[in-house]
Amino acid sequence: MINSVEKAAVLIEALPYLQRFSGNTVVIKYGGNAMLNDELKKSVMQDIIFLKYAGIRPVVVHGGGPEITGMLKKLGKESSFVSGLRVTDAETVDIAEMVLVGKINSEIVKYLNFLGAKAVGLSGKDADLIIAAKHLAKVRENGQVKEVDIGFVGDVLKLNIGIVENFLEQGYIPVISPIGVGKDGATYNINADYVAGELAAALGAEKLALITDVEGIYRDYNDKSSFVSTLSLAEAQEMIKTGSIDGGMIPKVEACVKALAAGVAKTHIIDGRKPHSLLLEIFTTEGIGTEVVKYRRYISG
Numbered sequence: 001m002i003n004s005v006e007k008a009a010v011l012i013e014a015l016p017y018l019q020r021f022s023g024n025t026v027v028i029k030y031g032g033n034a035m036l037n038d039e040l041k042k043s044v045m046q047d048i049i050f051l052k053y054a055g056i057r058p059v060v061v062h063g064g065g066p067e068i069t070g071m072l073k074k075l076g077k078e079s080s081f082v083s084g085l086r087v088t089d090a091e092t093v094d095i096a097e098m099v100l101v102g103k104i105n106s107e108i109v110k111y112l113n114f115l116g117a118k119a120v121g122l123s124g125k126d127a128d129l130i131i132a133a134k135h136l137a138k139v140r141e142n143g144q145v146k147e148v149d150i151g152f153v154g155d156v157l158k159l160n161i162g163i164v165e166n167f168l169e170q171g172y173i174p175v176i177s178p179i180g181v182g183k184d185g186a187t188y189n190i191n192a193d194y195v196a197g198e199l200a201a202a203l204g205a206e207k208l209a210l211i212t213d214v215e216g217i218y219r220d221y222n223d224k225s226s227f228v229s230t231l232s233l234a235e236a237q238e239m240i241k242t243g244s245i246d247g248g249m250i251p252k253v254e255a256c257v258k259a260l261a262a263g264v265a266k267t268h269i270i271d272g273r274k275p276h277s278l279l280l281e282i283f284t285t286e287g288i289g290t291e292v293v294k295y296r297r298y299i300s301g
């Protein structure tokens, strides 16, 4: 156990961040294992409440891929993927929406309220928050890139952000499901990392924090000793180009790039398998994951 001097040092280390971030918006994407394991879920929920009571305005976007896969299986539907994206027919998008909005979203809202917040659940359909367009999967065939229709998988076309701002003004924590509605009236399932990046951009957030199942970004994803704590936007883009970023990490880095380009000060990729990683990243100098910043000279501390 640490002694009282060390304890005080930990608390005081948070002071400049409390001063800097209080009153500002932080968008948090919550997904992966931290969602399936009860202990980790509790720690993420507590961290979000902590942010709220520190005067920060958290906005939560959640994923739910594994739970959707589980439900589809129960119903006897196998999932198939093209370039990492689920082929989503009309029945599948219905099931995805039921799991995301009906189950996962309402569970997060319930938990946050239980811990002392005022959380409110929103799907992209509420007040037309997320207008979607069909996403075409890109497949490489004989050296050429072909676009493939994989059904009701969407991109964010437009956000009607007013509803989120209203709730933030009133002190609520908005919890958002990555479901959008198309101009054609259809329902689209959207990658939650992208939704979080777009929301951070539209809200002019201070931060975007993506909670994942990995430590952060590696310079070479095959080499676990090449973990990077700080990365610039340009370096991240270069790493996507050269293929040194792992496939599953690409949507996350792209979400960071989108947010940074729109003026978000900092983005973070953090390990949801470590308890309280969100708190450690935001309120300590060194952090625990990878921060992606516009320019490297934007030094923390």
Ligand SMILES: NC(=[NH2+])NCCC[C@H](N)C(=O)O
Binding pocket: 017, 229, 230, 266, 281, 282, 283, 284, 285, 286, 287, 288, 289, 290, 291, 300, 301
């Ligand atoms: N991965 C890192 N190097 N993180 C540093 C975080 C610094 C500070 N707590 C912030 O949120 O801005």
